[in-house]
Amino acid sequence: MRLSRRRLNGLTEHGFSILITLFGLLILTFVIGRIMPTDPVRAMVGEDASREVYEHVYQQLGLDKPMWQQFLLYLRDVVTLDFGTSIRTGQPVLQDIARALPATIELATFAIIIGAGLGTPMGVIAAVNKDKWQDQVIRVLSLMGHSMPIFWTGMIALLIFYANLGWVGGSGRMSQFYIGLVPERTNFLLIDSILAGQWDVFWSALNHLILPAALLGYSSSAYITRMTRSFMLDQINQEYVTTARVKGLSRRQTIWRHAFGNIRVQLVTIVALAYGSLLEGAVLIETVFAFPGFGQYLTSNLLIGDMNAVMTCVLIVGVIFIGLNILSDILYRVFDPRTR
Amino acid sequence: MDPILDIRNLSIRYQGSAEPAVRNVSFTLGRERLGIVGESGSGKSTVGRAIMRLLDTAELTADKMTFEEVDLLNASERQMLKVRGQRMSMILQDPKFSLNPIQRCGHQIAEAYRTHVRCTKAEARQRAVEMLEQVHIRDPERVYDMYPHEVSGGMGQRVMIAMMLLTSPDLVIADEPTSALDVTIRLQVLRILDGLVRDKGIGLVMISHDLNLVRAFCDRVLIMYAGRLVETLDAKHLDRAQHPYTQGLLAAQPRIGGPRGPLSVLDRQDSWLNAQGEVA
DSSP: OTTHHHHHHHHHHHHHHHHHHHHHHHHHHHHHHHHSSSOHHHHHHOTTOOHHHHHHHHHHTTTTSOHHHHHHHHHHHHHTTOOOBOTTTOSBHHHHHHHHHHHHHHHHHHHHHHHHHHHHHHHHHHHHTTTSHHHHHHHHHHHHHHHSOHHHHHHHHIIIIIIISOOSOOSSSSOGGGTTOSOOSSSOHHHHHHHTTOHHHHHHHHHHHHHHHHHHHHHHHHHHHHHHHHHHHHHHTSHHHHHHHHTTOOHHHIIIIIIHHHHHHHHHHHHHHHHHHHHTOOHHHHHHTTOOOHHHHHHHHHHHTOHHHHHHHHHHHHHHHHHHHHHHHHHHHHHOGGGO | OOOSEEEEEEEEEETTOSSOSEEEEEEEEOSSEEEEEOOTTSSHHHHHHHHTTOOTTEEEEOSEEEETTEETTTOOHHHHHHHBTTTEEEEOSOHHHHSOTTSOHHHHHHHHHHTTSOOOHHHHHHHHHHHHHHTTOSOHHHHHTOOGGGSOHHHHHHHHHHHHHTTOOSEEEEESTTTTSOHHHHHHHHHHHHHHHHHHTOEEEEEESOHHHHHHHOSEEEEEETTEEEEEEEGGGGGGOOSHHHHHHHHTOOOTTSOOSOOOOOOOOGGGGTOOOOBO
């Protein structure tokens, strides 16, 4: 392989920059933990604890040590994956998140598939038919998706598709009836139910997932549509598109075989970002659908000042975004020979 | 012999503009090399693209516009798909932009063949490699697998020529085929194009702003100015031009060994639009 050396250097450089980003992220979460106007000791020992107990816990948490030592202690905890216990539930934070996050990953993944699956072709159609009626219709549709508040569409959709038509399941991850039926192995309900061979549970979970995922997907498709349209408009006027038509390719072949290949890189970036913000949690839709996901978990802990949980959530959101960035970097290389 | 291309009074107006970009252009083309010369915005490229029927948003009117038996004015897009790339093709200006950056050169050449001929991938590849040899690329198998950013401008333009001549069309429009290339390789690329056009008996329309180049490589020259065809001349009689614009252009050419005074500049007159040059 002729590129091994150069590529190795590139990878090292890449890995280094990821490490720096991670370090910055840790500083950020540490600072969040220190400047929040809650007293972690008081939160742990309660209002009525004696002065001695307070002092004891204060020292146990290392709060009497200088800042840099506290940061090192925090680093050690993170590296050993010890994120502390949640004050609210009394369980290790990681265990709580291991429940909430998979629910959101399921929701976000379905949503982004719907969003990109809808937004990409709509954007291409809008670009190809610029200023014609197709473009106008798509413009209105995506403007609606962008501007209608999702908690409102959520309630309306529940009213129509659940209460009136009965096509989909209502709130929660599955029907009350099935809760606890499937052993929790991965905490991805769809996967767990398949592993257990419980197809009833699988369908129930899918049924509960599809409506909130469709709504989130529609709302993120708005952005994807607009961006795809503008990427595509840039490409349509390029000379290589003319070349393709000169060769005798039809308009459709020209668009999909030639122009579309050249927007994939940009498309990957915005889809990855949209996916990231979906994973961060959609508090509103999770609340409307009583969906026990990551967004709800983060928000409720933020409101009661459960700092261990909040810091860990912020850390996870950061790691998700770093991960998605790495993924889109890799896809760049796959899609664009010039970056190899 | 019937002309390959027969155009009478072609006018082209782009959507949303009041003035036509091209008005009342008439010419015919046999198995010859015809140069169209003019400055930027004179409408020469527009004529080329109108012949290929690539101007989706422009309004074409003409008394007659035929390519062999095809009526270019009324042909449907479906009919044009059979004509474009197979019976007429076009070489674009800059391979940096006219080749798809994310597809291998050879794949793009083979695609031109596979669009019109039913064949296996291996056959198309074979044909493309042969064609690369014909444009004097020494290591065609290697170039086949290269991406456009990995080849030089001259080689890129040869890839373009290979792609456009692979189906042995009857008409090739070369739209400024060497303007983007280094002066040193212009001649080389032009000779390759010229050789293939002669061998295959292809009608060539060469669009250019370079008078000397057109004089050397074409049989006949059309001079366009402000969307109008102002003069038609045999290439070897270019010096006998009657139209003041053509005369002005010729006078503005520097000459090696000529006097070293300032070159003359075009002094544009409104009357040029109506002046009649020689029509050979």
